[in-house]
Amino acid sequence: MRTWDGRYSQPVRLDEISTPSRVADAGEGVSQPELGLAARNHGMPLEAMRYDLTPPGLHYLLIHYDIPFVDADAWSLRIDGLVDRPLTIDLAALKAMPATTVRSTMECAGNGRARLEPRPVSQPWLVEAVGTAEWTGVPLRDVLLAAGVRPDAVDVVFTGADHGVERGVEQDYQRKLTLAEALDPEVLLAYEMNGAPLAPQHGFPLRLLVPGWYGMTNVKWLRRVEVLDHEFTGFQQKAYVVRQSSDEAGVPITRIAPRALVIPPGFPDFMTRGRVVRPGPVLLEGRAWSGRAPVARVEVSVDGGATWAAATLADDGGHRWAWRRWSHSWLATPGEHLVTARATTTDGEVQPVDAPWNRGGFVNNAAHQIPVTCLED
Amino acid sequence: MRTWDGRYSQPVRLDEISTPSRVADAGEGVSQPELGLAARNHGMPLEAMRYDLTPPGLHYLLIHYDIPFVDADAWSLRIDGLVDRPLTIDLAALKAMPATTVRSTMECAGNGRARLEPRPVSQPWLVEAVGTAEWTGVPLRDVLLAAGVRPDAVDVVFTGADHGVERGVEQDYQRKLTLAEALDPEVLLAYEMNGAPLAPQHGFPLRLLVPGWYGMTNVKWLRRVEVLDHEFTGFQQKAYVVRQSSDEAGVPITRIAPRALVIPPGFPDFMTRGRVVRPGPVLLEGRAWSGRAPVARVEVSVDGGATWAAATLADDGGHRWAWRRWSHSWLATPGEHLVTARATTTDGEVQPVDAPWNRGGFVNNAAHQIPVTCLED
Structure with missing residues (x-):
């Protein structure tokens, strides 16, 4: 203007x-x-x-x-x-x-x-x-x-x-x-x-x-x-x-790509939204959905994707188009962690760690990453 | 972090x-x-x-x-x-x-x-x-x-x-x-x-x-x-x-400073939120409120504050702490305009055109300004 x-x-x-x-x-x-x-x-x-x-x-x-x-x-x-x-x-x-x-x-x-x-x-x-x-x-x-x-x-x-x-x-x-x-x-x-x-x-x-x-x-x-x-x-x-x-x-956008998101664990810093936990068991949980083939599994990583563990994935309760709850128990130890989750569909489509760039900024389903700081006890 | x-x-x-x-x-x-x-x-x-x-x-x-x-x-x-x-x-x-x-x-x-x-x-x-x-x-x-x-x-x-x-x-x-x-x-x-x-x-x-x-x-x-x-x-x-x-x-923050806001007239551009109207009568309206002394009057300007006109201010309907409606009829002509409104309280406190800066960014009740473009008919 x-x-x-x-x-x-x-x-x-x-x-x-x-x-x-x-x-x-x-x-x-x-x-x-x-x-x-x-x-x-x-x-x-x-x-x-x-x-x-x-x-x-x-x-x-x-x-x-x-x-x-x-x-x-x-x-x-x-x-x-x-x-x-x-x-x-x-x-x-x-x-x-x-x-x-x-x-x-x-x-x-x-x-x-x-x-x-x-x-x-x-x-x-x-x-x-x-x-x-x-x-x-x-x-x-x-x-x-x-x-x-x-x-x-x-x-x-x-x-x-x-x-x-x-x-x-x-x-x-x-x-x-x-x-x-x-x-x-x-x-x-x-x-x-x-x-x-x-x-x-x-x-x-x-x-x-x-x-x-x-x-x-x-x-x-x-x-x-x-x-x-x-x-x-x-x-x-x-x-x-x-x-x-x-x-x-370009290619028209239609159905929702698979995605898992994490409920940020612990408590936040006001300004950065960075997360703080204390040592011990932390329940990591979130939701996963797909408008393409259904979500088949969710994996969780606490080391930024170096290693992955299978999350427990709830069934869809008859709601094919709604997100599904997933959870994973993590034993937090002092230090910094990068919590990540990714969904995979029954067709084998896996959420990428880095999604390809496009001009309109659409369909970026890169895996969700949350920095988490675990303090000393 | x-x-x-x-x-x-x-x-x-x-x-x-x-x-x-x-x-x-x-x-x-x-x-x-x-x-x-x-x-x-x-x-x-x-x-x-x-x-x-x-x-x-x-x-x-x-x-x-x-x-x-x-x-x-x-x-x-x-x-x-x-x-x-x-x-x-x-x-x-x-x-x-x-x-x-x-x-x-x-x-x-x-x-x-x-x-x-x-x-x-x-x-x-x-x-x-x-x-x-x-x-x-x-x-x-x-x-x-x-x-x-x-x-x-x-x-x-x-x-x-x-x-x-x-x-x-x-x-x-x-x-x-x-x-x-x-x-x-x-x-x-x-x-x-x-x-x-x-x-x-x-x-x-x-x-x-x-x-x-x-x-x-x-x-x-x-x-x-x-x-x-x-x-x-x-x-x-x-x-x-x-x-x-x-x-x-610093000085503790308590009660809400007087403010008037304008309902953006016409229709918006998606990206800039700039407003577009066509020539003719345009009803400018909005709300005004104060947690200090009550709002006594609202003034409107379509030239960025060079000249002001009194808006019609509705009574508070018995709701002392709620915003009050104000309105003003404007005859829009082709060109660019800067629509502005300001409230004044019964104590004579007037909304500033530029509010003084402070470190936390609080209580900035500078008068609301909306650029409006009036197209040719």
């Missing part, structure tokens, strides 16, 4: 105040715009992994523009495009349809971005952009079938009530699924989170919920579902891709 | 891993430890000022250590020290006592810290560390009188269940009030926020609530109230002071 100089300037264009993406210089600290995002969008304090369901207010949040103020009484959802019977459905009509509940761990595709070197300049997540909730709503499939999707349908586009400008492009937030993905009976039009109406910041009154996919797909403040006979190539489809430079098309 | 080098080091001391406070170098970006705090502790998205009561999850949070996991059934509050009848009260007994509800705006004493130059290195708030809630609980006074405070009492110390290390000092979080302050009938032992049990991050099951005081006084996860016959000089009393260098004792 240009610096205001105390007088009216010449008229400006959107691309002057909304500049291209960039990568931080070597050693460049977090900038004021990144801090502005971090002060709004918050992660989940890692100790909240004690809870199967993340308590309200602790689930991570990433809001591209502003939280819209939606009047539920005036709100309705439009389903149109390549359908036989365009529909306009209000909240009461949606709630009258058969509902489903799914427990799902949601994670931001940018989680881990601020640990990449060089750092892509955007929302500067470290590792904490995650949360788990039970979402209740109507299968999208039921609504699409009621509208009568035509045979030549290709993509389904979801439009939220949130509006802003991003890299010079003014837009309503929009994402797509292919028709096949949209017809998955697990995909919901969700109006409740943990048994309560959605909070404003989680998409009140209605959001898309696509279990196992990164957060950006789960369009909040949903107001329109449009069926297209061609591929949708809107801004957010082009933005959420893995690529090395901004002139590549 | 020392860098882990892959092997056990010599035993370490707390003051090696928990270092003294510091001030950032000129031009130094936000560091990883500051970012670690920003990712946990979150501000209130400013558009949430639309609501009289901040929706759950949007109220600001500052947690020094970890959120303790408290089992309400096993929890009790101890009232002891210089009292005739030391008490141990469980939650049921507290809830059986007559309750009071107060609507109160709470703000972090460090709000605005990251806008100071040079920047004190700590939780890097910009302007958003605020929120308003209705708190329900038992007047502390009733509990103190039930315990029988002795005539030579001086200070009352509040201890939370949160434990950590800060600047080399291992501690439970503790703050004090003088006896006179503690006997104010508006000071509550609060067990509900907006009619629901406290969320874990807001102090479940019980917190202190001191209307009009900065957040650090409102001890969360309260487990002990101790009456002393001398002044309490614990770590947090010495930390939350206004001073120019760390060898000064």
